[in-house]
Amino acid sequence: MGEPLKRRWRRLAAAALVTVPLAACGGQDDGGTPTINFYNPPVENMQTVIDTCNAAANGRYEIVYRVLPRGADDQRVQMVRRLAAEDDSMDVLGLDVTWTQEFAGANWIREWTGADAAEVRDGTLPGPLESATYEDKLYAAPNNTNVQLLWYRTDLVPNPPRTWDEMITQAQQLRSQGRPYQVITMGAQYEGLVVLYNTLVASAGGNILSADGRTAVLDDGAVRALDLLKRFATAGVTSPSFTNALEDPARLEFQGGNGAFQLNWPYVYPAMQAAAPDLARNVRWARYPGVDANTPSRVTIGGTNLAVSAYTRYPVESFEAARCLRNAENQKYAAINDGVPPTIESVYDAPEMAEAYPMKDVILEELQDASVRPLSPAYQNISTVMSATLSPPGDIDPDETAELLRKQIQDALESKGVLP
Structure with a gap:
């Protein structure tokens, strides 16, 4: 991975993230490759994960990173305004764990069902999974988490x-x-x-x-x-x-x-x-x-969940893209390179995690019996x-x-x- 892990951790802790301005949005309506717009907070190495998923898609769709503002309130306001306007250029959404209930209750995001839901539930820690549910239905895929x-x-x-x-x-x-x-x-x-x-x-x-x-x-x-x-x-x-x-x-x-x-x-x-x-x-x-x-x-956990907009023109591709973005390999990459703990329990057993997270055993111990903030829209x-x-x-x-x-x-x- 090039840069030594300790140096990378220090750089991540000390340096501010560079936010890329939001570009004009939209997918392909001319029969070309669908564009899957991924709205997410600024994460330094997210583009590498996106590139990996685009390669795996093999031309069936292309994920484009739409970087949200740095502040959580600004992120939420921007997404809420676009969703309230039924903006069909919104596809995959990176939500703070406290927003899933609100967005689901407003019918702004789609329920995860069938094989998509089964894949998300398999091996995901219970606390993050609980934060992604609304009225006992799954509305998001836990992408990363955190505990103090x-x-x-x-x-x-x-x-x-x-x-x-x-x-x-x-x-x-x-x-x-x-x-x-x-x-x-x-x-x-x-x-x-x-x-x-x-x-x-x-x-x-x-x-x-x-x-x-x-x-x-x-x-x-x-x-x-x-x-x-x-x-x-x-x-x-x-x-x-x-x-x-x-x-x-x-x-x-x-x-x-x-x-x-x-x-x-x-x-x-x-x-x-x-x-x-x-x-x-x-x-x-x-x-x-x-x-x-x-x-x-x-x-109490923090973290981000991935949801699929109710207004996307490409629901099948959006669910597939979200599953790729948060799969075990990409969660491990994000944990090591961006300092965000995984939601998939097996990732903590990866040998690379020991150096990147010397405190990983305590983090995992807390996550196995974590609490979530009040679940309400x-x-x-x-x-x-x-x-x-x-x-x-x-x-x-x-x-x-x-x-x-x-x-x-x-x-x-x-x-x-x-x-x-």
Whole structure:
């Protein structure tokens, strides 16, 4: 593959992706080779995967990469506007895992059925697969995924904490000794705070929505998660910037040396190796802390699903193209070259994965029992009210906040009110 893997990881972590402007879209109407427009976020080596699939198609169709804007909100807005206008130049869509329900509920994407669905289900990890379903039907093919890990300094903490209570206690002990002690993670009013809370809820055995996704329940586990989030925020172990922290500022703060622990995505490790090699030598990874000592955490997944537009002129070719783009070989290539963990479990056994992902066993362990964010076509509104109500975490009153969330989320589910 040319460039050594470690150097590639460092380059991916440090460099911004170059976004190719969207070209004029459209397929062939003159009987020539159909063009399959693939709308997807900017991924540095995606064109190589596309070239591989085009070669496999042997002239039956040609996939063209239509690069979406870098920001997730901008990506969604662009696709929603085109789909609402029934744009037939949209074929294969790269969706954030939280959008599948919304797009399926609006009838903007096609159900995966028959052999297409069977191929996607075969060997795909359960969490990513759950994120691709709507009303027990498959509407997308999980293409990549992700989970956060616990990163800890072995020069400060010989053994990683199993629970949040253990982590808070260890951090407080380090603070009393005048040593680096902070638990650094994302607490700003945005999706990252929702992810943090959702992981705590799932790890406590709780639920935000009912099983059918139509009722806001905020059960005992969800209330317990609110209590834990408040205790964490007020225990004197967070960074002063906790309530404003996003992923990359949290990464940089940990690299600065004040943190004993960091809860963040796997990309932080190669970035740390490149920017702070002395610190990186003392940093290891472990499973995200749980709520109870004898119950493993259930960590919220990220990632991208591939869907086929309801308005494509080439549904057969689009499903075939999507299957190729996310097959095991191409997922392995994307994992190694673009740092996106696979959704197909067998890919983790590939020998090349050991060097590219030294933490792959912990990633896979979390993925085998992962959690997903509330599955609802109204998720974007749910996320908005949750992030606003949970911020700042130090102001949470568990019972009162739970009651407020129940009302606000139920209103979001019923499309009541004007949400920010």
